[in-house]
Amino acid sequence: MELKDLYRDVILDHNRRPRNFGPLAGASTDVEGFNPLCGDRLTLHLRFAGDRVEDVRFEGQGCAISTASASLMTESIKGKTRAEALALFERVHALLTDDSATADDALGKLAALSGVREFPARVKCASLCWHTLATALRSPAPAAIPAVSTE
Amino acid sequence: MSETAHAARPAAARAFDLQAVRREFPVLARSVHGHPLAYLDNGASSQAPRAVIDAVDEYARRHHANVHRGVHTLSEEATELYEGARDLVVRWLNAASRSEIVFTRGATEAVNLVAQSYARPLLRPGDEILITHLEHHANIVPWQMVCAQTGAKLVVAPIDARGEVDPEAVEALMGPRTRLLACAHVSNALGTVLPVERLIASARARGLATLIDGAQAVPHMRIDVRALGCDFYVFSGHKTFAPTGIGALYAREAVLERMPPWQGGGDMIRTVSFENTTYNTLPYRFEAGTPNIAGAVGLGAAIEFLDSLDLGAAHAHERALLDRAHAALAPIPGLRLIGTARRKLGLVSFVVDGVHPHDIGTVLDQDGIAIRTGHHCAMPVMEYFRVPATARASFAFYNTFEEIDRLAASVERARRLFSGEGG
Numbered sequence: 001m002e003l004k005d006l007y008r009d010v011i012l013d014h015n016r017r018p019r020n021f022g023p024l025a026g027a028s029t030d031v032e033g034f035n036p037l038c039g040d041r042l043t044l045h046l047r048f049a050g051d052r053v054e055d056v057r058f059e060g061q062g063c064a065i066s067t068a069s070a071s072l073m074t075e076s077i078k079g080k081t082r083a084e085a086l087a088l089f090e091r092v093h094a095l096l097t098d099d100s101a102t103a104d105d106a107l108g109k110l111a112a113l114s115g116v117r118e119f120p121a122r123v124k125c126a127s128l129c130w131h132t133l134a135t136a137l138r139s140p141a142p143a144a145i146p147a148v149s150t151e
Numbered sequence: 152m153s154e155t156a157h158a159a160r161p162a163a164a165r166a167f168d169l170q171a172v173r174r175e176f177p178v179l180a181r182s183v184h185g186h187p188l189a190y191l192d193n194g195a196s197s198q199a200p201r202a203v204i205d206a207v208d209e210y211a212r213r214h215h216a217n218v219h220r221g222v223h224t225l226s227e228e229a230t231e232l233y234e235g236a237r238d239l240v241v242r243w244l245n246a247a248s249r250s251e252i253v254f255t256r257g258a259t260e261a262v263n264l265v266a267q268s269y270a271r272p273l274l275r276p277g278d279e280i281l282i283t284h285l286e287h288h289a290n291i292v293p294w295q296m297v298c299a300q301t302g303a304k305l306v307v308a309p310i311d312a313r314g315e316v317d318p319e320a321v322e323a324l325m326g327p328r329t330r331l332l333a334c335a336h337v338s339n340a341l342g343t344v345l346p347v348e349r350l351i352a353s354a355r356a357r358g359l360a361t362l363i364d365g366a367q368a369v370p371h372m373r374i375d376v377r378a379l380g381c382d383f384y385v386f387s388g389h390k391t392f393a394p395t396g397i398g399a400l401y402a403r404e405a406v407l408e409r410m411p412p413w414q415g416g417g418d419m420i421r422t423v424s425f426e427n428t429t430y431n432t433l434p435y436r437f438e439a440g441t442p443n444i445a446g447a448v449g450l451g452a453a454i455e456f457l458d459s460l461d462l463g464a465a466h467a468h469e470r471a472l473l474d475r476a477h478a479a480l481a482p483i484p485g486l487r488l489i490g491t492a493r494r495k496l497g498l499v500s501f502v503v504d505g506v507h508p509h510d511i512g513t514v515l516d517q518d519g520i521a522i523r524t525g526h527h528c529a530m531p532v533m534e535y536f537r538v539p540a541t542a543r544a545s546f547a548f549y550n551t552f553e554e555i556d557r558l559a560a561s562v563e564r565a566r567r568l569f570s571g572e573g574g
Contacts, residue, residue, distance in 0.1 A: 003517045007510075007568060016505075016571055038509050039526055039539035061539055063507035064569060122513060 005115035006122070007064065010072070015064035020074035024057040029139070032147040033060075033132030035124055040066045044132045051081045063125050065116060070129035072109055082137050089134045096123050124150045167464035173549050175200040175456070186519025189554040194339055194498050194545030195523050196389045197370060199449070203393055206452035207445050217441055219418055233444050236451030237434075240399050243454045244384065245375040250404045250433035254442055257398035258366040259289040261385035262333070264400055264437065265362055266293040268413040269383075270331060276302030279329045281359075283321065283345070284310040284535060285338045288528040290364045294333060303330070310535060314341035314490035318349045325353065331360045336368035340529035340541070341490030342473075342498040344368075351381050360406070366390055370547065371469060371497045373462065376401050388446060392547075393453035397446030400437075407433055414439040465548035469497060472546045472555055479559035483566060489541045498545035500527070503562065506569045508542040514565035515542075520558055 024045035033042045042060030046053060056078055058070045073092075077085045088110075094101040095114050103111035116126045132148045173179050178198045181188050190198060210232060216225035218233045240252045255261040270280065280294045284307055291305075298305050306329070308321040316334070325332070332354040337344050347363055354361045362383035365374060369386040376384045383406075388397040402410075412419055412430055416439030421429040430436045476499045480486055485504030503511065512524035523543045526533045533539060544558055566572075 003514060003568075006513065012569065012571070015569065037525065039533065041539070061507075063509040065510070066507075119513060122509070125509065 006119050008112045008115060010109055010112035011064060011068040014068035014071040018058075018067050018071040020057045020071065020078075022057055022059060024055060027057075029136050031132050031136040031139075033128045033150070034147055035062075035066070035128050035150045037124065037150070038063065040125060040128055042066070042070055042129055042132065044070075044129065044136060046136055051083075053077050053080055053082075053085055058129065062128070063122075065122050065125040066128055069113060069126040072112070073129050073133060076108060076110055077133065086134065086137050089130050089137070092130055093127065096127050167461060167468050167548070169468065169549070169551060172460065172465075173551075175202070176549055177201060177204070179549060183519040183521070184517050189518075189520040189550075189557050191544040191546065191550065191554065191558060192521045192523050193370065193547040193550075194367060194390070194527075194543060196395065197392050197547050198549070199392055199394065199453070200456050202456040203449045203452045207394060207449045210445050210448045215444070218444055219435070229444055232448050232451070233442065236447040236454075239451045239454040243374075243457075244399075244401050245377050246401050247377065247404060251401055251407065253400040253402065253407075253434040253437040254447055255385075255398050255400050256396055256443070257387035257389070258364060258385040259293075259387075259398075261383075261398060261400035262289055262362065262364065263293045264413045265383050265385075265402070266297040268410045268437070269360070269402075269406065270294070270297050270303075271300055272411060273330060274298075274301035274303040277328055278303040279306045279326065280304070281306045281308060281321065281324055281329050281332045283308045283316050283334045285314065285316065285341055285343060285345075285529065285532050286333075286335055287339050287364065287366070288530070289366075290333055290335060290362075291531070304328075307531075308334075310343075310532075313492050314338065314343045314532075314536075315492045315494075316343065316345050318346045318353065321350055322353045325357050325359060329357070329359055331362065333362040333364070335364045335366075336374075337365075337371065337496050338490065338492075338529075338532075339367045339498075340500055340527040340532045340543070341492065342495040342500065343490060343492035344494035344496050346494075347379060347381070351379055355380060367497065371466060382406050388450040388453065391450075391453060392456065393450040394446045397443045397450050399450075404433065407437070410437075412436050412439070416440040418442075460548075468548050469546055472550055472552070473497065473499070475552050475555045476544060476546075476558065479555055480562065483559065483563050485566065486562070489536050489538060498543055500541040500543045501562075502538050502541050503566050506565055508540040510569060511542045511562060511565045514568065515558070515561045518557065518561040518564070520554070520561055522558070 027045035027047050029046040031044050040062035042058050045057045047055045056074045103114045113126055128150050135148045176198050214228040216229045218230040237252050294305055306324050308324050336347050351361045361381040363381045365384050365386040370391040382403050384401040389395040419431050419436050419439040421431050487502050489500040508524035525540045
């Protein structure tokens with residue numbers, strides 16, 4: 001287990017230059033995620049067009065894993081339907097926690113997260129944004145979404 | 152170690168046989184991820200010397216039985232070991248007698264005991280408990296709970312940009328309704344040594360009770376509770392080379408005598424009937440149930456081990472480690488120390504621009520270096536310095552200058568990795 005398995009170039013790049021970072025005009029859903037153990041906080045902004053994620057951006061502060069995971073997530077779910085995005089959440093969740101899960105081409109850049117499960121203390125860092133996303137996708141009433149916590 | 156570094160060490164540290172001391176701590180010989188372990192997380196929990204490990208082992212192999220109960224040999228031996236450990240704590244803190252030392256699970260439980268058994272019956276709505284901004288959650292939350300129960304108010308004395316507590320600012324908050332001052336002796340997040348001598352004297356002059364959280368002080372300095380003059384002093388065994396789950400409350404006998412029991416159960420009673428129960432004498436009135444006998448035995452062994460060292464030299468070595476850490480970390484671009492008090496002990500807390508403390512922690516771990524990252528159970532301190540978390544390296548006398556240099560090199564490696572300069 002090498003440091004480079006965790007901090008792959010894609011992760012380092014998305015940490016230094018997070019994509020889709022900042023507020024989102026006309027967001028229909030804003031959900032907060034919080035990891036009380038490390039103090040990571042992020043807010044996910046989503047705008048839907050019908051059932052599709054038309055645009056998504058995030059804000060907050062966190063470690064390299066948490067920032068890169070959120071950045072990669074926003075890239076990968078844009079344009080997807082709720083069901084497709086939830087399916088992706090399930091895939092990534094398995095990748096982070098299940099040793100038998102493998103990354104295939106469908107995951108694209110998200111495969112870079114597969115090294116995280118070798119660092120159990122850091123799994124929550126990578127999964128915070130995804131749990132936040134799942135909450136947003138499953139919630140029928142955007143206005144009443146409580147903050148998501150990984151604890 | 153280089154000659155220059157050696158020459159820079161204070162005279163007292165030279166007499167300290169560091170390698171011999173290190174050999175007493177078995178865990179220091181192990182490696183982590185292919186590197187020799189550099190254990191710099193002593194503020195969270197320190198490692199145990201062979202003497203402690205052996206004492207606990209010997210207790211389990213030969214002497215275990217319940218205490219204060221049996222007439223059989225093992226129970227008498229266990230009782231003797233348990234009370235012998237208490238006597239060692241009495242002497243270690245310079246308490247007046249056995250009656251003044253209550254064994255607890257640790258500093259946290261000791262604070263809760265004082266909050267519930269001393270403060271709760273005393274407090275009236277509008278009364279105040281005074282703490283400082285740099286307290287560990289264990290010296291905040293028990294007071295918030297008792298405030299909620301009684302209608303009392305928690306008053307917080309400020310810290311400044313160095314992480315120091317100005318005693319005048321604390322004294323200015325000691326008002327007619329203040330009942331108790333509770334503060335750390337040494338800050339776990341910043342390393343600040345608080346001016347507790349003056350604060351205790353000021354509080355006493357105004358008739359306030361005082362509780363000092365010594366969890367981070369006891370491992371690094373000689374404590375004399377009677378010279379301090381506080382009413383309560385608490386510490387944890389596992390931060391001072393003993394096992395987890397054991398700690399102690401020192402309480403002045405005159406104060407403890409007036410306090411009602413905290414938890415009910417066996418050992419804390421004299422007689423029990425369904426109509427009336429009479430309570431045991433001090434300190435047993437505050438030790439309901441079978442105590443952590445093995446832990447107490449381990450704590451006693453830790454104190455004996457510390458007594459066998461030249462502690463003056465050990466503490467001088469710790470100060471030299473801290474100086475070395477400040478010097479070694481200073482050149483790292485974008486590194487900011489959190490906590491720059493003029494009186495500081497045992498640890499460096501820091502952040503690095505563009506690198507989250509958790510990533511620093513992971514990089515260091517891969518280099519075999521154990522540090523703590525996070526809010527250190529002191530969220531108000533993090534909020535004051537406007538950081539979500541810090542990286543904290545905390546020392547014990549068994550640490551080496553080489554480990555400090557490895558710390559600095561590894562932090563620089565982390566900085567380069569995340570800044571894109573290459574790891």
